[in-house]
Amino acid sequence: MISDPWFYAVAIPAVLITAVSKGGFGGGLGLLGVPIMALIIAPQQAAAILLPILCLMDIVGIWSFRGKANRHALQTLLPSACIGIIIGALTFRYFSADSIRIIVGIIAVTFSLNFWLKPKNSTPKKPSRLRGSFWGTIAGFTSFGVHAGGAPLNAYLLPLKLEKYDYVGTSIIFFSAINFIKLVPYTFLGQFTYETLSTAAALAIFAPIGVLLGVRLHHKIPDKWFYQLCYTFLFIMGLKLLFDAF
Numbered sequence: 001m002i003s004d005p006w007f008y009a010v011a012i013p014a015v016l017i018t019a020v021s022k023g024g025f026g027g028g029l030g031l032l033g034v035p036i037m038a039l040i041i042a043p044q045q046a047a048a049i050l051l052p053i054l055c056l057m058d059i060v061g062i063w064s065f066r067g068k069a070n071r072h073a074l075q076t077l078l079p080s081a082c083i084g085i086i087i088g089a090l091t092f093r094y095f096s097a098d099s100i101r102i103i104v105g106i107i108a109v110t111f112s113l114n115f116w117l118k119p120k121n122s123t124p125k126k127p128s129r130l131r132g133s134f135w136g137t138i139a140g141f142t143s144f145g146v147h148a149g150g151a152p153l154n155a156y157l158l159p160l161k162l163e164k165y166d167y168v169g170t171s172i173i174f175f176s177a178i179n180f181i182k183l184v185p186y187t188f189l190g191q192f193t194y195e196t197l198s199t200a201a202a203l204a205i206f207a208p209i210g211v212l213l214g215v216r217l218h219h220k221i222p223d224k225w226f227y228q229l230c231y232t233f234l235f236i237m238g239l240k241l242l243f244d245a246f
Helices: 006-024 029-037 045-065 071-090 096-117 129-146 148-160 164-188 196-202 206-220 223-245
Strands: none
Touching: 006 029, 006 196, 006 206, 029 045, 029 071, 029 196, 029 223, 045 164, 045 206, 071 148, 071 164, 096 129, 096 148, 096 223, 129 148, 129 164, 129 206, 148 164, 148 223, 164 206
């Protein structure tokens, strides 16, 4: 198990922030988990430590938002996300964490600016298998490397203007599925070591605490402010990722 106290000084807030996002508050705020931990350790090791904790968070999140999801969106997104995970596993050795941060950061910043600067239109976009498959593949790929699939997923889900509970439930089920799928290639790539798993176990206690806090905040925030916060957090995370990469 990692014994450096400075690691836990950043890892505990990283887990709590990620868990609050998993609880339905802050949109893709969980993107910050790996970058924060990567201040002390390598991004690849941070991703490996965080993955089992994410799976625990997903279990709590599914229970909290059970029955709330958009089935059509999941049917479009999940198969393509699996393709993205396969691509991520096959190219794992060739892509640096910074290159993935750049991809995700550009998506997050561009998508947020588009939301704020385009003429206001209250009409939601219609579901599209083409758009859903494209963004699902990108989400699977970026999620595999640094658990940063939130921005690509939001690029598809947010314009649909789903009900708040449906949006969060869809996001939770989507990431629950791909996180458990990622356990397989992470194992075969040797990402899980004794140090990785024992450190994850030490941090796991903070997962349900953060998720339940996120659920509580989610219930208290009106829909209008909820989506404004999602886009704001998305923009900030995009800038953070680009700053870290460059």
